[in-house]
Amino acid sequence: MLAGETGEPHPVLGDRVSVRVAGERLVISGQLDRSEDRDELVKQARARIGRGIKELDTSHLKVADRHETPGLLDQTLIAAFPDRETAELACKFVLERSRVTPYQQAIVDRRNAGDLRKLLLEEFVEDARRRVENGDALLVMRVDETDVFLVREILEEDTRSSWTIATPPSVIGASRWQR
Amino acid sequence: MAEVGRRTARKPQAPSAREAVKERLSPVDILKSIGPGVITGGADNDPAGIATYSIVGATAGFAQNWLLFLSTPLLIVVMQMSAKVAHVTKTDLATVLRTTYSARVATPAVLLMVIANVITMGADLIAMGAAIQLLTGIRFIYWIVPLAAAMACFTIFLDYRVISRYMLWLVAVFATYILAAFLARPNWSDVLRSTVVPHVELNAGFLLASVGMLGTTITPYLFFWQTSGEVEEKRGVQRLSRSNLDITIGMVWSNVTAFFIIVATGAVLFSHHAQIRTAADAARALEPFAGHYATALFAVGIIGAGLLAIPILAASAAFGVAGLAGWRRGLGRKARNAPQFYLVIGLAFLVAMELAISSIDPIKALFYSQVLDGLIAPFLIVLMLLITSSRKVMGDFVNGMATKVVGWGAAGVMVLADVALVYQVATNGLPG
Numbered sequence: 001m002l003a004g005e006t007g008e009p010h011p012v013l014g015d016r017v018s019v020r021v022a023g024e025r026l027v028i029s030g031q032l033d034r035s036e037d038r039d040e041l042v043k044q045a046r047a048r049i050g051r052g053i054k055e056l057d058t059s060h061l062k063v064a065d066r067h068e069t070p071g072l073l074d075q076t077l078i079a080a081f082p083d084r085e086t087a088e089l090a091c092k093f094v095l096e097r098s099r100v101t102p103y104q105q106a107i108v109d110r111r112n113a114g115d116l117r118k119l120l121l122e123e124f125v126e127d128a129r130r131r132v133e134n135g136d137a138l139l140v141m142r143v144d145e146t147d148v149f150l151v152r153e154i155l156e157e158d159t160r161s162s163w164t165i166a167t168p169p170s171v172i173g174a175s176r177w178q179r
Numbered sequence: 180m181a182e183v184g185r186r187t188a189r190k191p192q193a194p195s196a197r198e199a200v201k202e203r204l205s206p207v208d209i210l211k212s213i214g215p216g217v218i219t220g221g222a223d224n225d226p227a228g229i230a231t232y233s234i235v236g237a238t239a240g241f242a243q244n245w246l247l248f249l250s251t252p253l254l255i256v257v258m259q260m261s262a263k264v265a266h267v268t269k270t271d272l273a274t275v276l277r278t279t280y281s282a283r284v285a286t287p288a289v290l291l292m293v294i295a296n297v298i299t300m301g302a303d304l305i306a307m308g309a310a311i312q313l314l315t316g317i318r319f320i321y322w323i324v325p326l327a328a329a330m331a332c333f334t335i336f337l338d339y340r341v342i343s344r345y346m347l348w349l350v351a352v353f354a355t356y357i358l359a360a361f362l363a364r365p366n367w368s369d370v371l372r373s374t375v376v377p378h379v380e381l382n383a384g385f386l387l388a389s390v391g392m393l394g395t396t397i398t399p400y401l402f403f404w405q406t407s408g409e410v411e412e413k414r415g416v417q418r419l420s421r422s423n424l425d426i427t428i429g430m431v432w433s434n435v436t437a438f439f440i441i442v443a444t445g446a447v448l449f450s451h452h453a454q455i456r457t458a459a460d461a462a463r464a465l466e467p468f469a470g471h472y473a474t475a476l477f478a479v480g481i482i483g484a485g486l487l488a489i490p491i492l493a494a495s496a497a498f499g500v501a502g503l504a505g506w507r508r509g510l511g512r513k514a515r516n517a518p519q520f521y522l523v524i525g526l527a528f529l530v531a532m533e534l535a536i537s538s539i540d541p542i543k544a545l546f547y548s549q550v551l552d553g554l555i556a557p558f559l560i561v562l563m564l565l566i567t568s569s570r571k572v573m574g575d576f577v578n579g580m581a582t583k584v585v586g587w588g589a590a591g592v593m594v595l596a597d598v599a600l601v602y603q604v605a606t607n608g609l610p611g
Binding site: 146165166 | 199268270416418507508573574
């Protein structure tokens with residue numbers, strides 16, 4: 001579980017970390033976004049000591065120097081998939097992979113197209129409706145602005161959504177004024 | 180009474196996201212802000228750029244300094260717009276073009292950038308080869324394949340972002356142009372006058388130099404590189420002020436260096452009616468400062484500039500193509516985890532190498548690649564302006580009036596120079 005095969009991308013953290021065994025020393029390096037991720041990884045690695053590994057080297061495992069304040073702004077990501085099942089699978093994958101807790105999430109297809117008005121700002125409703133009318137299922141996720149880079153990257157590059165956009169950042173709670 | 184009723188019924192104003200992320204930077208914050216913008220500024224003065232500035236200085240003296248002065252705020256604004264696209268949309272320029280407009284708009288924009296990049300890479304490889312020829316005496320053509328192979332390997336297999344921070348110090352060699360310019364004792368009142376008083380000649384030679392200079396300053400690949408760089412650094416809107424400062428420092432440094440390259444070459448070469456036909460000619464501008472070591476100093480600077488810029492040119496092309504196709508991308512990723520992205524980088528190196536080997540005149544190749552950049556740039560600036568002026572895409576971070584004026588000014592100046600050049604070349608042919 002620690003990293004699958006050594007030299008392969010980590011199953012959750014991708015190639016932000018690399019793991020290799022040098023003699024009896026387990027070397028983990030890379031840069032993580034959260035200190036909790038680092039702590040968890042180090043804990044998992046320590047549990048391996050005594051099972052073919054004598055020492056652990058995490059001196060090159062850093063946590064990115066982030067100054068952004070979570071809880072200030074949010075953004076809504078809209079991603080299109082061919083059907084509801086794929087959108088649901090993508091949603092599950094994004095949540096597992098990013099470990100982000102969205103402020104709001106929904107899947108919209110022809111059955112509940114009317115929900116688009118409740119979920120999106122006016123200027124995005126028409127674009128979204130057109131996708132739904134063409135048979136796509138949309139995954140709509142409102143997340144903290146500081147998590148959007150990661151969630152968008154997973155949506156575009158890993159789940160291969162056919163169309164992904166992010167609404168501009170707005171102050172959390174501001175949407176109730178705008179609607 | 181009715182007035183009071185109307186007031187109480189008014190809906191509360193939504194708080195502005197731009198106001199929410201405004202920050203006051205301390206001097207320590209300013210120092211800490213220096214990052215990708217300064218690297219971009221360093222890459223802006225690639226070997227082709229240095230050759231172009233040298234040719235402009237040698238052929239026109241200080242006459243086009245005003246264009247560099249004018250292009251500085253234009254460059255800063257265009258690059259800040261590029262960064263802002265990434266801060267707001269959290270993705271790169273090619274993806275934004277594809278999802279905001281369509282693949283029909285994004286594809287030609289990316290293709291034009293890729294073509295210009297590969298030609299510039301070819302020209303830069305020639306320049307690096309010529310620089311090594313100055314040091315070793317072995318003809319430049321023999322250096323092109325090893326140089327391209329070595330750079331392709333370190334771009335693909337090493338973490339380029341870490342390496343580039345060290346490489347930036349090599350580019351600092353060009354700061355010697357500042358000393359060389361002072362030691363060449365130019366007529367400073369002439370330099371000052373030509374910097375602030377515009378001077379235009381309606382002939383193909385002058386216009387070609389103008390388009391080349393604008394193209395090498397406001398270079399299309401930098402727009403793609405800056406957005407991708409911000410995405411890789413994961414700098415969102417909360418870092419907007421720091422990012423703008425970083426870009427301003429980087430672009431000012433880039434253009435200050437360019438200014439002194441022109442002044443040094445103008446003072447040393449133009450005043451003696453000397454032309455630049457080889458790299459050795461261009462190196463002579465450093466003689467007032469470095470004497471017999473001018474050639475070596477120039478060669479080290481060109482090699483450093485190439486090592487910094489060529490991987491950026493290849494990566495920008497790959498970011499563009501991967502953004503269009505929705506492939507995994509990023510220089511922080513390992514090659515096996517983003518194979519298509521790195522394949523494009525490899526192909527860019529391969530084609531550039533082929534171009535470099537088949538090219539005949541290195542100095543002409545360097546100069547005309549920048550003219551091509553100058554012809555492409557306005558098209559991309561207009562697209563960038565349309566994106567960053569769209570409230571739907573940018574929300575509260577939409578361009579203000581000053582940014583719009585400067586941005587459209589940049590596009591206007593470049594279109595004007597391009598149209599005048601095309602007209603002159605069509606009627607009088609290319610200058611010698």
